[in-house]
Amino acid sequence: MSLTMGDGPFAKPLAGELNFDLTASAPGHVLYVHQLDRRIRGEFAGRTVVDTVRARMLHETRLLPQWYLPIEDVAPGVLVESDHRTHCPFKGDARYWHLRVGDRTVRDAGWSYPDPVAGSPDLRGLIAFYHDRLDAWFEEDERLPTHPRDPFHRVDARRSSRRVTVRVRDVPMADTTGAVALFETGLPARWYLPAEDVATEHLVPSETVTICPYKGRARYFHFRADSGRVDDVAWSFAAPFAEAGPAADMLCFDGPEVSVTVES
DSSP states (O other), X not given: OTTTXXXXXXXXXXXXXXXXXXXXXXXXXXXXEEEOOSOEEEEETTXXXXXXXXXXXXEETTEEEEEEEEGGGBOTTOEEEEEEEEEETTTEEEEEEEEEETTEEEEEEEEEOSSOOTTSOOOTTEEEEOGGGSSEEEETTEEXXXXXXXXXXXXXXXXXXXXXXXXXXXXXXXXXXXXXXXEETTSOOEEEEOGGGBOGGGEEEEEXXXXXXXXXXXXXXXEEETTEEEEEEEEEESSOOGGGGGGTTOEEEOSTTEEEEEXX
């Protein structure tokens, strides 16, 4: 998301400052494709259906980055052409493909642009897949939990002695000088707090679970007090990915009824 969303240089509207007029220099809808120097594999129905070291990544205004993989590196016989077609004014007419292995078929699992419009990056001979329509994806030998990771996206977790206090509604929930500040591309700083400095008696486990491709699997907590309940007011990563490692088992709060104050 870092190039075309949030505070990235091609985001609309532009959050930062440049020394030239981007509006005049670049189209309103930006496409940027580059080569990836990593092995990408996709599995479906117990079979590796695509395996390539020639992947390309497309960054597009207001969209998450997307892999485009050489059709030559898709296993023979697993693609079945669909009747479905769509048109993108920036890339052209998309042709869709079913994915079939044995008695399992997923419809319209991927798409290609055999004849991109003028001005589009050359996507001929490439196919993109809906990430969740395959059973598993790997970068090298590491399984990815969700959509492709953006190589321009960064996560930095830094221990901080700044005093951080948190209130939910009118209830003091945390007061600590042992927080971890998590800085993530395109997002505001998040403050992760040691559980021993949080009024955990007001937290009850939620059934909500989310998976972030950059931080890992988060479990959520509701706030409960005499004033009532606030759903999914806090979350924690029990086993975060390496970039977010210092925030393991800490609690982070956010939401319209949450007030986080950080000493300057």
